[in-house]
Amino acid sequence: xxAFPFISNFQGDFLLQLVVSDVNANMDEVAESAAxxxxxxxxxxxxxxxxxxxxxxxxxxxxxxxKVADSGLxxxxxxxxxxxxxx
Amino acid sequence: xxxxxxSEWYDVARDTNWTPSYVKEEELxxxxxxxxxxxxxxxxxxxxxxxxxxxxxxxxxxxxxxxAAYSVxxxxxxxxxxxxxxxxxxxxxxxxxxxxxxxxxxxxxxxxRMARFGMAPGMRNMATFGMMDExxxxxxxxxxxxxxxxxxxxxxxxxxxxxxxxxxxxxARHAFDDLFLSRDATSIAVMLTFAFExxxxxxxxxxxxxxAAEAGDYTFSSLISSIQTDESxxxxxxxxxxxxxxxxxxxxxxERLVYMGIARAWRIFGVLTGPAMDYYTPLSHRKQxxxxxxxxxxxxxxxxxxxxxxLDLPWYWDQMIAEFDYQHHAYHLxxxxxxxxxxxxxxxxxxxxxxxxxxxxxxxxxxxxGKCWDVIIDNILAGRHEKTLPExxxxxxxxxxxxxxxxxxxxxxxxxxxxxxxxxTYHFNSEIDxxxxxxxxxxxxxxxxxVDRMLAGLIQPPDLGGALKxxxxxxxxxxxDAHKYxxxxxxxxxxxxxxxx
Numbered sequence: 046x047x048a049f050p051f052i053s054n055f056q057g058d059f060l061l062q063l064v065v066s067d068v069n070a071n072m073d074e075v076a077e078s079a080a081x082x083x084x085x086x087x088x089x090x091x092x093x094x095x096x097x098x099x100x101x102x103x104x105x106x107x108x109x110x111x112k113v114a115d116s117g118l119x120x121x122x123x124x125x126x127x128x129x130x131x132x
Numbered sequence: 133x134x135x136x137x138x139s140e141w142y143d144v145a146r147d148t149n150w151t152p153s154y155v156k157e158e159e160l161x162x163x164x165x166x167x168x169x170x171x172x173x174x175x176x177x178x179x180x181x182x183x184x185x186x187x188x189x190x191x192x193x194x195x196x197x198x199x200a201a202y203s204v205x206x207x208x209x210x211x212x213x214x215x216x217x218x219x220x221x222x223x224x225x226x227x228x229x230x231x232x233x234x235x236x237x238x239x240x241x242x243x244x245r246m247a248r249f250g251m252a253p254g255m256r257n258m259a260t261f262g263m264m265d266e267x268x269x270x271x272x273x274x275x276x277x278x279x280x281x282x283x284x285x286x287x288x289x290x291x292x293x294x295x296x297x298x299x300x301x302x303x304a305r306h307a308f309d310d311l312f313l314s315r316d317a318t319s320i321a322v323m324l325t326f327a328f329e330x331x332x333x334x335x336x337x338x339x340x341x342x343x344a345a346e347a348g349d350y351t352f353s354s355l356i357s358s359i360q361t362d363e364s365x366x367x368x369x370x371x372x373x374x375x376x377x378x379x380x381x382x383x384x385x386x387e388r389l390v391y392m393g394i395a396r397a398w399r400i401f402g403v404l405t406g407p408a409m410d411y412y413t414p415l416s417h418r419k420q421x422x423x424x425x426x427x428x429x430x431x432x433x434x435x436x437x438x439x440x441x442x443l444d445l446p447w448y449w450d451q452m453i454a455e456f457d458y459q460h461h462a463y464h465l466x467x468x469x470x471x472x473x474x475x476x477x478x479x480x481x482x483x484x485x486x487x488x489x490x491x492x493x494x495x496x497x498x499x500x501x502g503k504c505w506d507v508i509i510d511n512i513l514a515g516r517h518e519k520t521l522p523e524x525x526x527x528x529x530x531x532x533x534x535x536x537x538x539x540x541x542x543x544x545x546x547x548x549x550x551x552x553x554x555x556x557t558y559h560f561n562s563e564i565d566x567x568x569x570x571x572x573x574x575x576x577x578x579x580x581x582x583v584d585r586m587l588a589g590l591i592q593p594p595d596l597g598g599a600l601k602x603x604x605x606x607x608x609x610x611x612x613d614a615h616k617y618x619x620x621x622x623x624x625x626x627x628x629x630x631x632x633x
Contacts, residue, residue: 050587052527052548052559059462059504059540061527061548061559063583082524086511087469087504087540101548121557121587123548 052123055083068114072098072107094128146257165249167316171380179252204354219614220412220479227476229290233273240266242312249317262366289475296604303533326370327393335429391446399532406460411481421493423456462537471611479614503541512620530558531565
Protein backbone atom coordinates (compact mmCIF):
# COMPACT_ATOMS: atom_id res chain seq x y z
CA UNK A 46 0.00 0.00 0.00
CA UNK A 47 1.34 3.38 -0.95
CA ALA A 48 -0.93 6.38 -0.90
CA PHE A 49 -1.48 8.32 -4.10
CA PRO A 50 -3.02 11.76 -3.47
CA PHE A 51 -4.47 13.49 -6.50
CA ILE A 52 -6.70 16.40 -7.46
CA SER A 53 -10.16 15.32 -8.52
CA ASN A 54 -12.03 17.39 -11.11
CA PHE A 55 -15.30 15.50 -11.42
CA GLN A 56 -17.68 16.22 -14.30
CA GLY A 57 -20.68 18.21 -13.07
CA ASP A 58 -19.18 19.07 -9.68
CA PHE A 59 -18.36 22.65 -8.74
CA LEU A 60 -14.83 22.36 -7.32
CA LEU A 61 -11.54 20.51 -7.22
CA GLN A 62 -11.03 18.11 -4.30
CA LEU A 63 -8.17 16.32 -2.62
CA VAL A 64 -8.65 12.56 -3.00
CA VAL A 65 -6.34 9.75 -1.98
CA SER A 66 -6.04 6.43 -3.80
CA ASP A 67 -3.24 3.88 -4.04
CA VAL A 68 -0.35 3.56 -6.51
CA ASN A 69 -1.44 -0.03 -7.14
CA ALA A 70 -5.02 0.97 -7.93
CA ASN A 71 -6.21 0.80 -11.53
CA MET A 72 -8.04 3.67 -13.19
CA ASP A 73 -11.50 2.25 -12.44
CA GLU A 74 -10.54 2.14 -8.77
CA VAL A 75 -9.15 5.68 -8.91
CA ALA A 76 -12.45 6.78 -10.46
CA GLU A 77 -14.31 5.05 -7.64
CA SER A 78 -12.28 6.99 -5.06
CA ALA A 79 -13.08 10.25 -6.77
CA ALA A 80 -16.77 9.43 -7.23
CA UNK A 81 -17.10 8.76 -3.50
CA UNK A 82 -16.59 12.49 -2.81
CA UNK A 83 -18.80 13.82 -5.63
CA UNK A 84 -21.48 11.40 -6.85
CA UNK A 85 -24.50 11.30 -4.59
CA UNK A 86 -23.25 14.41 -2.76
CA UNK A 87 -23.47 17.09 -5.44
CA UNK A 88 -23.42 15.12 -8.68
CA UNK A 89 -26.40 12.94 -9.60
CA UNK A 90 -25.56 9.30 -10.40
CA UNK A 91 -25.84 8.36 -14.08
CA UNK A 92 -27.05 4.74 -14.12
CA UNK A 93 -25.61 2.69 -16.98
CA UNK A 94 -22.59 4.98 -17.36
CA UNK A 95 -19.05 4.36 -16.20
CA UNK A 96 -16.54 6.99 -15.11
CA UNK A 97 -13.37 7.36 -17.19
CA UNK A 98 -10.17 9.08 -16.11
CA UNK A 99 -7.89 11.42 -18.02
CA UNK A 100 -5.18 13.86 -17.14
CA UNK A 101 -6.42 17.45 -16.95
CA UNK A 102 -6.41 19.10 -20.34
CA UNK A 103 -5.94 15.89 -22.34
CA UNK A 104 -8.50 14.33 -24.66
CA UNK A 105 -7.73 10.63 -24.23
CA UNK A 106 -8.72 8.54 -21.25
CA UNK A 107 -6.31 6.21 -19.51
CA UNK A 108 -7.00 2.49 -20.10
CA UNK A 109 -9.39 1.33 -17.38
CA UNK A 110 -7.08 -1.39 -16.05
CA UNK A 111 -3.91 0.74 -16.12
CA LYS A 112 -2.33 1.00 -12.69
CA VAL A 113 -1.36 4.38 -11.28
CA ALA A 114 2.21 3.11 -10.85
CA ASP A 115 2.43 2.45 -14.62
CA SER A 116 0.65 5.60 -15.76
CA GLY A 117 3.39 8.21 -15.36
CA LEU A 118 1.15 10.19 -13.01
CA UNK A 119 2.72 12.11 -10.13
CA UNK A 120 1.15 12.77 -6.73
CA UNK A 121 -1.18 15.80 -6.84
CA UNK A 122 -1.65 15.68 -10.60
CA UNK A 123 -5.05 16.98 -11.59
CA UNK A 124 -7.30 14.27 -13.04
CA UNK A 125 -10.63 14.68 -14.81
CA UNK A 126 -13.43 12.19 -14.25
CA UNK A 127 -15.96 11.93 -17.06
CA UNK A 128 -19.15 9.89 -17.40
CA UNK A 129 -18.95 7.63 -20.47
CA UNK A 130 -20.78 4.73 -22.05
CA UNK A 131 -19.27 1.32 -21.35
CA UNK A 132 -17.37 -0.02 -24.38
CA UNK B 133 -7.15 87.03 19.27
CA UNK B 134 -8.64 86.17 15.92
CA UNK B 135 -8.31 82.54 14.81
CA UNK B 136 -7.03 81.95 11.31
CA UNK B 137 -9.13 79.96 8.86
CA UNK B 138 -7.74 76.46 8.39
CA SER B 139 -7.01 77.14 4.72
CA GLU B 140 -4.66 79.96 5.74
CA TRP B 141 -2.33 77.79 7.79
CA TYR B 142 -2.93 74.22 6.68
CA ASP B 143 -0.30 74.00 3.94
CA VAL B 144 2.38 75.39 6.23
CA ALA B 145 1.45 73.26 9.23
CA ARG B 146 1.29 70.00 7.37
CA ASP B 147 4.54 70.55 5.48
CA THR B 148 6.70 68.39 7.69
CA ASN B 149 9.48 67.98 5.15
CA TRP B 150 12.88 69.06 6.35
CA THR B 151 16.49 68.61 5.31
CA PRO B 152 18.09 65.97 7.51
CA SER B 153 21.59 66.70 8.78
CA TYR B 154 22.39 63.73 11.03
CA VAL B 155 21.39 61.02 8.55
CA LYS B 156 21.15 60.86 4.79
CA GLU B 157 17.77 61.37 3.20
CA GLU B 158 17.75 57.82 1.86
CA GLU B 159 18.28 56.55 5.40
CA LEU B 160 15.36 58.60 6.68
CA UNK B 161 13.12 57.48 3.83
CA UNK B 162 14.56 54.20 2.52
CA UNK B 163 13.08 53.03 -0.78
CA UNK B 164 12.13 49.70 0.72
CA UNK B 165 9.75 51.42 3.13
CA UNK B 166 8.55 54.33 0.99
CA UNK B 167 8.12 52.51 -2.32
CA UNK B 168 8.66 55.86 -3.98
CA UNK B 169 9.80 54.15 -7.20
CA UNK B 170 12.65 56.60 -7.56
CA UNK B 171 10.38 59.66 -7.77
CA UNK B 172 12.18 62.33 -5.74
CA UNK B 173 10.70 63.87 -2.61
CA UNK B 174 10.68 67.15 -4.46
CA UNK B 175 8.30 65.73 -7.07
CA UNK B 176 6.08 64.30 -4.35
CA UNK B 177 5.46 67.86 -3.13
CA UNK B 178 2.72 68.11 -5.75
CA UNK B 179 0.70 65.49 -3.82
CA UNK B 180 -2.55 67.23 -2.96
CA UNK B 181 -4.92 65.41 -0.65
CA UNK B 182 -8.54 66.12 -1.59
CA UNK B 183 -9.81 66.01 2.00
CA UNK B 184 -8.22 68.38 4.46
CA UNK B 185 -8.78 68.39 8.18
CA UNK B 186 -6.98 69.44 11.34
CA UNK B 187 -6.47 67.45 14.52
CA UNK B 188 -9.03 69.44 16.62
CA UNK B 189 -11.60 69.09 13.84
CA UNK B 190 -10.88 65.39 13.52
CA UNK B 191 -11.24 64.74 17.25
CA UNK B 192 -14.49 66.71 17.49
CA UNK B 193 -16.10 64.81 14.62
CA UNK B 194 -14.84 61.39 15.71
CA UNK B 195 -16.09 61.96 19.22
CA UNK B 196 -19.55 62.69 17.87
CA UNK B 197 -19.45 59.63 15.64
CA UNK B 198 -18.37 57.35 18.47
CA UNK B 199 -21.04 58.79 20.79
CA ALA B 200 -23.73 58.16 18.18
CA ALA B 201 -22.70 54.56 17.50
CA TYR B 202 -22.37 53.63 21.18
CA SER B 203 -25.63 55.43 22.08
CA VAL B 204 -27.62 53.47 19.49
CA UNK B 205 -26.08 50.25 20.80
CA UNK B 206 -26.92 51.12 24.42
CA UNK B 207 -30.49 52.11 23.55
CA UNK B 208 -31.15 48.87 21.66
CA UNK B 209 -29.25 46.47 23.92
CA UNK B 210 -32.48 44.91 25.18
CA UNK B 211 -34.15 44.69 21.78
CA UNK B 212 -33.16 41.01 21.30
CA UNK B 213 -32.86 41.79 17.61
CA UNK B 214 -30.28 39.07 17.01
CA UNK B 215 -32.42 36.43 18.72
CA UNK B 216 -35.51 37.27 16.70
CA UNK B 217 -33.97 38.11 13.30
CA UNK B 218 -33.74 35.56 10.51
CA UNK B 219 -30.75 33.28 11.29
CA UNK B 220 -29.26 34.32 7.94
CA UNK B 221 -28.78 37.83 9.31
CA UNK B 222 -26.85 36.56 12.36
CA UNK B 223 -24.63 34.64 9.92
CA UNK B 224 -23.85 37.82 8.02
CA UNK B 225 -22.85 39.51 11.29
CA UNK B 226 -20.65 36.62 12.43
CA UNK B 227 -18.84 36.21 9.12
CA UNK B 228 -18.34 39.97 8.90
CA UNK B 229 -16.95 40.44 12.41
CA UNK B 230 -14.59 37.47 12.22
CA UNK B 231 -13.22 38.37 8.81
CA UNK B 232 -12.96 42.13 9.32
CA UNK B 233 -12.40 43.15 12.97
CA UNK B 234 -8.71 42.25 13.30
CA UNK B 235 -8.14 43.12 9.64
CA UNK B 236 -8.82 46.67 10.80
CA UNK B 237 -5.87 46.38 13.20
CA UNK B 238 -3.70 45.29 10.28
CA UNK B 239 -4.97 48.33 8.36
CA UNK B 240 -3.99 50.51 11.31
CA UNK B 241 -0.39 49.27 10.99
CA UNK B 242 -0.52 49.97 7.27
CA UNK B 243 -1.78 53.51 7.82
CA UNK B 244 1.00 53.96 10.40
CA ARG B 245 3.55 52.98 7.73
CA MET B 246 2.15 55.66 5.43
CA ALA B 247 2.15 58.14 8.34
CA ARG B 248 5.89 57.50 8.84
CA PHE B 249 7.19 56.67 5.37
CA GLY B 250 4.75 58.40 3.03
CA MET B 251 6.71 60.42 0.49
CA ALA B 252 4.45 63.47 0.74
CA PRO B 253 3.55 65.49 3.84
CA GLY B 254 -0.11 65.44 2.88
CA MET B 255 -0.08 61.65 2.66
CA ARG B 256 1.56 61.38 6.07
CA ASN B 257 -0.98 63.79 7.55
CA MET B 258 -4.02 61.95 6.16
CA ALA B 259 -2.58 58.59 7.12
CA THR B 260 -2.16 59.73 10.73
CA PHE B 261 -5.91 60.26 10.87
CA GLY B 262 -6.44 57.04 8.92
CA MET B 263 -4.39 55.16 11.51
CA MET B 264 -6.66 56.41 14.29
CA ASP B 265 -9.72 55.59 12.15
CA GLU B 266 -8.65 51.98 11.77
CA UNK B 267 -7.96 51.65 15.48
CA UNK B 268 -11.49 52.87 16.17
CA UNK B 269 -12.94 50.41 13.65
CA UNK B 270 -11.13 47.48 15.22
CA UNK B 271 -12.29 48.46 18.71
CA UNK B 272 -15.90 48.95 17.62
CA UNK B 273 -16.06 45.67 15.74
CA UNK B 274 -14.55 43.75 18.64
CA UNK B 275 -16.77 45.39 21.25
CA UNK B 276 -20.14 45.21 19.48
CA UNK B 277 -20.22 41.43 18.95
CA UNK B 278 -18.84 40.74 22.42
CA UNK B 279 -22.23 41.15 24.12
CA UNK B 280 -23.55 38.17 22.10
CA UNK B 281 -20.77 35.76 23.12
CA UNK B 282 -22.55 34.54 26.25
CA UNK B 283 -25.49 33.39 24.14
CA UNK B 284 -23.68 32.27 21.00
CA UNK B 285 -20.02 31.22 20.97
CA UNK B 286 -19.66 31.85 17.25
CA UNK B 287 -19.63 35.59 17.96
CA UNK B 288 -16.35 35.04 19.84
CA UNK B 289 -14.72 34.53 16.44
CA UNK B 290 -14.59 38.31 16.06
CA UNK B 291 -11.68 38.03 18.50
CA UNK B 292 -10.56 34.54 17.62
CA UNK B 293 -10.58 34.09 13.85
CA UNK B 294 -7.24 35.68 12.99
CA UNK B 295 -5.49 33.72 15.73
CA UNK B 296 -6.46 30.40 14.16
CA UNK B 297 -5.64 28.36 11.09
CA UNK B 298 -9.28 28.22 10.06
CA UNK B 299 -9.25 28.25 6.24
CA UNK B 300 -11.20 31.50 5.77
CA UNK B 301 -8.97 33.17 8.37
CA UNK B 302 -5.91 31.98 6.42
CA UNK B 303 -7.45 33.45 3.26
CA ALA B 304 -8.17 36.79 4.94
CA ARG B 305 -4.68 36.97 6.50
CA HIS B 306 -2.99 36.07 3.21
CA ALA B 307 -4.88 38.78 1.33
CA PHE B 308 -4.53 41.50 3.94
CA ASP B 309 -0.87 40.72 4.64
CA ASP B 310 -0.26 41.02 0.91
CA LEU B 311 -2.39 44.07 0.19
CA PHE B 312 -1.22 46.24 3.04
CA LEU B 313 0.43 44.74 6.12
CA SER B 314 3.68 43.86 4.35
CA ARG B 315 3.87 46.59 1.71
CA ASP B 316 5.72 49.88 1.43
CA ALA B 317 3.90 53.19 1.97
CA THR B 318 3.23 53.95 -1.70
CA SER B 319 1.97 50.44 -2.44
CA ILE B 320 -0.32 50.66 0.61
CA ALA B 321 -1.73 53.95 -0.67
CA VAL B 322 -2.55 52.28 -3.99
CA MET B 323 -3.51 48.75 -2.94
CA LEU B 324 -5.27 49.42 0.39
CA THR B 325 -6.83 52.83 0.01
CA PHE B 326 -7.43 53.03 -3.75
CA ALA B 327 -8.03 49.41 -4.81
CA PHE B 328 -9.52 47.91 -1.67
CA GLU B 329 -11.20 50.80 0.14
CA UNK B 330 -12.34 53.14 -2.62
CA UNK B 331 -13.29 50.28 -4.86
CA UNK B 332 -14.72 47.74 -2.50
CA UNK B 333 -15.14 48.41 1.20
CA UNK B 334 -16.42 51.96 0.94
CA UNK B 335 -19.21 50.87 -1.39
CA UNK B 336 -19.80 47.62 0.44
CA UNK B 337 -20.20 49.37 3.77
CA UNK B 338 -22.77 51.73 2.25
CA UNK B 339 -24.78 48.74 1.02
CA UNK B 340 -24.31 46.80 4.24
CA UNK B 341 -25.56 49.70 6.38
CA UNK B 342 -28.68 49.94 4.20
CA UNK B 343 -29.22 46.15 4.38
CA ALA B 344 -28.89 46.25 8.17
CA ALA B 345 -31.53 48.98 8.45
CA GLU B 346 -33.77 46.96 6.10
CA ALA B 347 -33.32 43.91 8.34
CA GLY B 348 -34.19 46.02 11.41
CA ASP B 349 -30.67 45.86 12.88
CA TYR B 350 -30.22 49.55 13.64
CA THR B 351 -27.24 48.91 15.94
CA PHE B 352 -25.21 47.35 13.14
CA SER B 353 -26.48 49.89 10.63
CA SER B 354 -25.26 52.82 12.72
CA LEU B 355 -21.95 51.05 13.43
CA ILE B 356 -21.25 50.41 9.76
CA SER B 357 -22.34 53.92 8.73
CA SER B 358 -19.97 55.34 11.35
CA ILE B 359 -17.09 53.33 9.91
CA GLN B 360 -18.00 54.09 6.31
CA THR B 361 -17.71 57.85 6.82
CA ASP B 362 -14.09 57.34 7.95
CA GLU B 363 -13.41 55.05 5.00
CA SER B 364 -14.69 57.58 2.51
CA UNK B 365 -12.16 60.10 3.88
CA UNK B 366 -8.98 58.07 4.26
CA UNK B 367 -9.67 56.06 1.08
CA UNK B 368 -8.72 59.26 -0.75
CA UNK B 369 -5.03 58.85 0.12
CA UNK B 370 -4.37 56.67 -2.92
CA UNK B 371 -5.72 58.82 -5.77
CA UNK B 372 -3.21 61.68 -5.49
CA UNK B 373 -0.38 59.16 -4.97
CA UNK B 374 -1.31 57.56 -8.29
CA UNK B 375 -1.34 61.00 -9.89
CA UNK B 376 2.23 61.67 -8.75
CA UNK B 377 3.40 58.29 -10.04
CA UNK B 378 1.72 58.79 -13.43
CA UNK B 379 3.03 62.35 -13.84
CA UNK B 380 6.56 61.07 -13.19
CA UNK B 381 6.60 58.28 -15.74
CA UNK B 382 5.54 55.42 -13.45
CA UNK B 383 2.20 54.63 -15.06
CA UNK B 384 3.07 51.02 -15.76
CA UNK B 385 4.19 50.36 -12.17
CA UNK B 386 1.11 52.15 -10.83
CA GLU B 387 -1.21 50.07 -13.01
CA ARG B 388 0.46 46.87 -11.86
CA LEU B 389 -0.22 47.72 -8.20
CA VAL B 390 -3.82 48.68 -8.95
CA TYR B 391 -4.47 45.50 -10.96
CA MET B 392 -3.02 43.26 -8.26
CA GLY B 393 -5.01 45.10 -5.60
CA ILE B 394 -8.33 44.81 -7.44
CA ALA B 395 -7.72 41.14 -8.26
CA ARG B 396 -7.12 40.23 -4.64
CA ALA B 397 -9.91 42.41 -3.23
CA TRP B 398 -12.45 40.90 -5.65
CA ARG B 399 -11.90 37.39 -4.25
CA ILE B 400 -12.48 38.53 -0.63
CA PHE B 401 -15.54 40.44 -1.73
CA GLY B 402 -16.85 37.46 -3.71
CA VAL B 403 -16.68 35.03 -0.81
CA LEU B 404 -17.95 37.38 1.92
CA THR B 405 -20.44 39.71 0.28
CA GLY B 406 -21.68 37.51 -2.57
CA PRO B 407 -23.29 34.81 -0.38
CA ALA B 408 -24.52 37.44 2.10
CA MET B 409 -26.42 39.38 -0.58
CA ASP B 410 -27.75 36.51 -2.72
CA TYR B 411 -28.34 33.75 -0.17
CA TYR B 412 -28.14 34.80 3.52
CA THR B 413 -30.33 37.90 3.18
CA PRO B 414 -33.98 36.77 3.24
CA LEU B 415 -35.62 37.13 -0.16
CA SER B 416 -38.06 39.77 1.07
CA HIS B 417 -35.13 42.03 2.05
CA ARG B 418 -33.06 41.69 -1.14
CA LYS B 419 -33.04 44.91 -3.11
CA GLN B 420 -30.58 43.95 -5.83
CA UNK B 421 -28.48 40.94 -6.70
CA UNK B 422 -24.76 40.82 -5.95
CA UNK B 423 -24.09 40.96 -9.69
CA UNK B 424 -26.25 44.07 -10.11
CA UNK B 425 -24.52 45.67 -7.13
CA UNK B 426 -21.09 44.89 -8.56
CA UNK B 427 -21.95 46.23 -11.98
CA UNK B 428 -23.65 49.39 -10.74
CA UNK B 429 -21.31 50.37 -7.92
CA UNK B 430 -17.98 48.64 -8.22
CA UNK B 431 -17.43 48.43 -11.97
CA UNK B 432 -18.85 51.89 -12.53
CA UNK B 433 -16.80 53.37 -9.69
CA UNK B 434 -13.53 51.80 -10.83
CA UNK B 435 -14.01 52.61 -14.49
CA UNK B 436 -14.63 56.27 -13.67
CA UNK B 437 -11.68 56.47 -11.26
CA UNK B 438 -9.23 54.71 -13.57
CA UNK B 439 -10.24 56.74 -16.62
CA UNK B 440 -10.05 60.01 -14.65
CA UNK B 441 -6.50 59.13 -13.59
CA UNK B 442 -5.50 58.17 -17.13
CA LEU B 443 -5.01 54.51 -16.26
CA ASP B 444 -6.06 51.65 -18.53
CA LEU B 445 -8.58 49.08 -17.35
CA PRO B 446 -6.95 45.86 -16.10
CA TRP B 447 -6.23 43.24 -18.79
CA TYR B 448 -8.57 40.87 -16.95
CA TRP B 449 -11.51 43.33 -16.68
CA ASP B 450 -13.92 41.37 -18.93
CA GLN B 451 -12.96 38.10 -17.28
CA MET B 452 -13.60 39.51 -13.81
CA ILE B 453 -16.99 40.84 -14.88
CA ALA B 454 -17.83 37.41 -16.34
CA GLU B 455 -17.05 35.92 -12.92
CA PHE B 456 -19.86 38.01 -11.37
CA ASP B 457 -22.21 35.42 -12.94
CA TYR B 458 -20.86 32.41 -11.11
CA GLN B 459 -17.89 32.77 -8.74
CA HIS B 460 -19.82 33.72 -5.61
CA HIS B 461 -22.43 31.00 -6.26
CA ALA B 462 -19.58 28.48 -6.24
CA TYR B 463 -18.05 29.98 -3.07
CA HIS B 464 -21.47 29.85 -1.40
CA LEU B 465 -21.98 26.19 -2.29
CA UNK B 466 -18.51 25.44 -0.93
CA UNK B 467 -19.04 27.32 2.32
CA UNK B 468 -22.42 25.64 2.85
CA UNK B 469 -21.13 22.13 2.07
CA UNK B 470 -18.00 22.57 4.23
CA UNK B 471 -20.10 24.32 6.91
CA UNK B 472 -18.48 22.52 9.90
CA UNK B 473 -15.27 24.40 8.99
CA UNK B 474 -16.66 27.94 9.35
CA UNK B 475 -17.58 29.98 12.44
CA UNK B 476 -21.01 30.96 11.23
CA UNK B 477 -24.12 29.05 10.16
CA UNK B 478 -24.51 29.40 6.38
CA UNK B 479 -28.08 29.89 5.20
CA UNK B 480 -28.69 27.70 2.15
CA UNK B 481 -30.97 30.28 0.53
CA UNK B 482 -32.38 27.87 -2.07
CA UNK B 483 -36.11 27.55 -1.35
CA UNK B 484 -38.25 27.27 -4.51
CA UNK B 485 -38.91 31.03 -4.34
CA UNK B 486 -35.19 31.73 -3.89
CA UNK B 487 -34.47 29.59 -6.96
CA UNK B 488 -36.97 31.50 -9.07
CA UNK B 489 -35.22 34.72 -8.01
CA UNK B 490 -31.76 33.25 -8.71
CA UNK B 491 -32.90 32.05 -12.15
CA UNK B 492 -34.26 35.51 -12.93
CA UNK B 493 -31.09 37.28 -11.82
CA UNK B 494 -28.68 34.64 -13.14
CA UNK B 495 -30.31 32.89 -16.12
CA UNK B 496 -29.20 29.26 -16.19
CA UNK B 497 -28.70 28.96 -12.42
CA UNK B 498 -31.03 25.94 -12.19
CA UNK B 499 -29.17 24.04 -14.92
CA UNK B 500 -25.83 24.65 -13.27
CA UNK B 501 -25.69 25.30 -9.52
CA GLY B 502 -29.26 24.03 -9.16
CA LYS B 503 -28.10 20.56 -10.28
CA CYS B 504 -25.81 20.29 -7.23
CA TRP B 505 -28.50 21.62 -4.90
CA ASP B 506 -31.00 19.08 -6.33
CA VAL B 507 -28.76 16.25 -5.09
CA ILE B 508 -28.31 17.95 -1.71
CA ILE B 509 -32.07 18.48 -1.31
CA ASP B 510 -32.77 14.80 -2.16
CA ASN B 511 -30.30 13.76 0.54
CA ILE B 512 -31.79 16.08 3.14
CA LEU B 513 -35.34 14.87 2.44
CA ALA B 514 -34.20 11.24 2.60
CA GLY B 515 -32.43 11.86 5.92
CA ARG B 516 -28.99 11.15 4.40
CA HIS B 517 -27.39 14.11 6.17
CA GLU B 518 -23.96 12.47 6.10
CA LYS B 519 -24.05 12.85 2.30
CA THR B 520 -24.48 16.61 2.70
CA LEU B 521 -21.19 16.88 4.58
CA PRO B 522 -17.59 16.70 3.35
CA GLU B 523 -15.08 13.93 3.95
CA UNK B 524 -12.12 15.61 2.29
CA UNK B 525 -10.70 19.05 1.63
CA UNK B 526 -11.26 21.21 -1.41
CA UNK B 527 -8.14 22.13 -3.36
CA UNK B 528 -7.57 25.76 -2.51
CA UNK B 529 -6.00 28.40 -4.72
CA UNK B 530 -2.39 29.21 -3.84
CA UNK B 531 -3.24 32.91 -4.21
CA UNK B 532 -6.74 33.48 -2.79
CA UNK B 533 -6.55 30.46 -0.41
CA UNK B 534 -10.19 29.85 -1.36
CA UNK B 535 -11.50 26.67 -3.03
CA UNK B 536 -10.78 26.35 -6.75
CA UNK B 537 -14.32 26.31 -8.06
CA UNK B 538 -16.51 27.46 -10.91
CA UNK B 539 -19.69 26.36 -12.73
CA UNK B 540 -21.09 22.86 -12.11
CA UNK B 541 -23.95 20.93 -13.73
CA UNK B 542 -24.65 21.44 -17.41
CA UNK B 543 -22.30 24.40 -17.65
CA UNK B 544 -19.36 22.54 -16.07
CA UNK B 545 -16.20 24.59 -16.58
CA UNK B 546 -14.14 23.83 -13.46
CA UNK B 547 -10.42 23.60 -14.08
CA UNK B 548 -7.05 24.03 -12.49
CA UNK B 549 -4.68 26.82 -13.55
CA UNK B 550 -1.32 25.41 -12.45
CA UNK B 551 2.10 27.05 -12.50
CA UNK B 552 5.52 25.53 -11.93
CA UNK B 553 8.04 27.54 -9.93
CA UNK B 554 11.37 26.20 -8.70
CA UNK B 555 10.18 22.61 -8.77
CA UNK B 556 6.89 23.18 -6.95
CA THR B 557 3.49 23.09 -8.64
CA TYR B 558 1.09 25.80 -7.53
CA HIS B 559 -2.64 25.66 -8.22
CA PHE B 560 -4.80 28.66 -9.03
CA ASN B 561 -8.47 29.44 -9.47
CA SER B 562 -8.04 31.47 -12.66
CA GLU B 563 -5.63 33.22 -15.00
CA ILE B 564 -6.05 36.27 -12.77
CA ASP B 565 -4.85 34.56 -9.57
CA UNK B 566 -1.94 32.97 -11.45
CA UNK B 567 -0.96 36.33 -12.93
CA UNK B 568 -0.78 37.88 -9.44
CA UNK B 569 1.57 35.09 -8.33
CA UNK B 570 3.76 35.56 -11.40
CA UNK B 571 4.23 39.26 -10.63
CA UNK B 572 6.38 38.39 -7.61
CA UNK B 573 6.81 34.64 -7.10
CA UNK B 574 9.53 35.07 -4.47
CA UNK B 575 6.99 36.93 -2.33
CA UNK B 576 4.43 34.11 -2.46
CA UNK B 577 6.41 30.92 -3.05
CA UNK B 578 6.83 29.71 0.55
CA UNK B 579 3.24 30.02 1.71
CA UNK B 580 1.50 26.72 2.39
CA UNK B 581 -2.20 26.45 1.70
CA UNK B 582 -4.39 24.38 4.04
CA VAL B 583 -4.05 21.49 1.55
CA ASP B 584 -0.25 21.84 1.43
CA ARG B 585 -0.29 21.64 5.23
CA MET B 586 -2.43 18.50 5.16
CA LEU B 587 -0.03 16.86 2.68
CA ALA B 588 2.97 17.92 4.77
CA GLY B 589 1.54 16.06 7.77
CA LEU B 590 0.76 19.16 9.81
CA ILE B 591 -2.89 18.14 10.18
CA GLN B 592 -3.32 15.01 12.29
CA PRO B 593 -5.21 12.82 11.91
CA PRO B 594 -5.49 13.75 8.22
CA ASP B 595 -9.27 13.81 8.13
CA LEU B 596 -12.09 16.25 8.82
CA GLY B 597 -11.80 15.77 12.60
CA GLY B 598 -8.09 16.52 12.46
CA ALA B 599 -8.75 19.53 10.23
CA LEU B 600 -11.32 20.97 12.68
CA LYS B 601 -8.80 20.54 15.50
CA UNK B 602 -6.09 22.20 13.40
CA UNK B 603 -8.47 25.07 12.63
CA UNK B 604 -9.20 25.44 16.37
CA UNK B 605 -12.94 25.07 15.84
CA UNK B 606 -14.36 23.91 19.17
CA UNK B 607 -17.59 21.98 19.64
CA UNK B 608 -20.44 24.47 19.65
CA UNK B 609 -18.60 26.70 17.20
CA UNK B 610 -18.89 24.54 14.05
CA UNK B 611 -21.15 25.96 11.42
CA UNK B 612 -24.40 24.17 10.63
CA ASP B 613 -27.31 24.90 8.34
CA ALA B 614 -28.73 28.22 9.56
CA HIS B 615 -32.35 27.04 9.35
CA LYS B 616 -31.73 23.43 10.40
CA TYR B 617 -32.88 22.26 6.95
CA UNK B 618 -36.44 23.62 7.43
CA UNK B 619 -36.17 25.27 4.00
CA UNK B 620 -35.93 21.86 2.31
CA UNK B 621 -39.40 20.81 3.50
CA UNK B 622 -40.96 22.92 0.75
CA UNK B 623 -39.66 20.33 -1.72
CA UNK B 624 -41.14 17.28 0.00
CA UNK B 625 -44.60 17.61 -1.47
CA UNK B 626 -43.62 19.52 -4.59
CA UNK B 627 -40.38 18.73 -6.38
CA UNK B 628 -38.96 21.91 -7.88
CA UNK B 629 -40.20 22.89 -11.30
CA UNK B 630 -38.68 25.85 -13.06
CA UNK B 631 -41.05 28.72 -13.71
CA UNK B 632 -42.04 28.93 -17.35
CA UNK B 633 -39.99 31.61 -19.07
